[in-house]
Amino acid sequence: MTTILSIKDLRKSYADGFEALKGVSLDIEEGEILALLGPNGAGKTTLISTVCGITTPTSGSVTAGGHDIQTEFRAARKMIGLVPQEIALEPFETVWNTVRFSRGLFGYGSDNARIEEILRKLSLWDKRKNSIKELSGGMKRRVLIAKALAHEPRILFLDEPTAGVDVELRKDMWEIVAELKQAGVTIILTTHYIEEAEAIADRVGVIDKGELLLVQDKDTLMAQMGKKQIEVMLTDPITDIPDSLSAHNLTLNGNGRALVYTYDTNADRTGITTLLNDVAQAGLVLSDVQTRQSSLEEIFVNLVSGEAV
Amino acid sequence: MNWSAIAAIYRFEMARFFRTLAQSFLSPVLSTSLYFVVFGTAIGSRIQEVEGVSYGAFIVPGLIMLSVVMLAITNASFGIYFPKFLGTIYELLSAPVNFIEIVIGYVGAAATKSLFVGLVILVTANFFVDIRIEHPLAMAAFLVLTCLSFSLLGFIIGIWASNFEQISLVPQLVVTPLIFLGGTFYSISMLPPLWQTITLFNPVVYLISGFRWSFYGLADVPITFSLLAILAFTGICLGIIGWIFKTGWRIRS
């Protein structure tokens, strides 16, 4: 794996003195999808804006494909595409001209075949002659993506691509992201929807109050942090947990009909066999057994409230 | 230099102009005609000639300057203010372009538009009065320099402005009075001596005087002063733009 984007100790203080990034370091591998998860005001947009050149960093360095974003800004920026959080488009211009403009801005001549390909991929081909103001919100978001792809970037930033969009469009977005990944584009997206990170990311970074709390492979993260619970349903309800089961730290649920046991999936012994034996020994009759894994959401809430790690 | 970016900005800005071509074309034709009807007829019936030139012909250079200056400022200031207002400036800032390329694109387009309107007025005026151009090269140079320098000023205003009111503030409160008091409709020599002196502090006087000289060989101030004035003005605007470029003032947080 090669690192395509390298962020080192990046700090950003705004003019009012507010420190929105407090030393963020992050390496992004070529071809991966990284989801930056964080509540509103965490500094996600600031991080993206700084990498893309919209704001200037207070200190720290960023390289894209080995090019420093400040000293070699042309080479660095040519590699990067940005889909901003807010819809910002010239309302009276046509879709086609808007996308062609972006391509020109990044130093490429207008290549009609290439623009057509991008518009078709984003289902905008039929709308190419429409002016932006005639498009729905979802279509406008697609135009933003088309603009960001117009110069064939190798790194794509999507700042909350699915905030406030309907379910159908969200699914479409996920598909587009998957296709781009197939084509070898490295994708960094921010979101505050956990399901989104869970559904499409290879790695997940959690950012809060200007600090990157962790970056980890999504599956590892879920396995490491994910506690599993097993719920043992009883045929006859009980009022107290028998003393013989006290070693298992069980809780009683469902009006005395369910025993809940929490275990770590990474432990050498999960203790399930002993538990089930002990339950049988205690003379309880099982009607059902269920397992449940904690979601990224719970992990996230734990991290941001500072309980875990 | 990212020439393709300059071309893209220029083209995009010109597209705005072509979308409303009829408007861009008709409004100067109409306003010029109105000036001739109102000023040419009403005042021209009292002032028949100014220094050997018919009054109607005398005001043509000033009329062109009036429109060109206002349009250059408005076009350039809106050109760069709109992306700030709409938020589309994110793309300019994240593209492999530097500030010089951005300025060339926007200012070039604004200057082109105002030049076009200046020429439309010249042609329209030709239907009303006899115009002769004694120094065509100087005329072209003055016109182009005026379009460019006031587009630069407009660009600065657009960067500075944080709302639409501020954009119209400078043209309306500063530039319009200066132009009207700058000898558009009269020769400075027609004023009482005290006012003649005061008027010399108005930079627009040098502009209009020089431009009028290129038409009829008539000037209120020496032609070299006019040339120096417009060059100095262009230099100041470029200096301010250079400073904005260095500091990222009002553009990059």
Ligand SMILES: Nc1ncnc2c1ncn2[C@@H]1O[C@H](COP(=O)(O)OP(=O)(O)O)[C@@H](O)[C@H]1O
């Ligand atoms: N231009 C600015 N000036 C001052 N503070 C800002 C500016 N932009 C963002 N901030 C502050 O920086 C913090 C991070 O904002 P942002 O990066 O937009 O967060 P996110 O995208 O994660 O919601 C917020 O507290 C926000 O108020």
Ligand SMILES: [Mg+2]
């Ligand atoms: Mg944000």
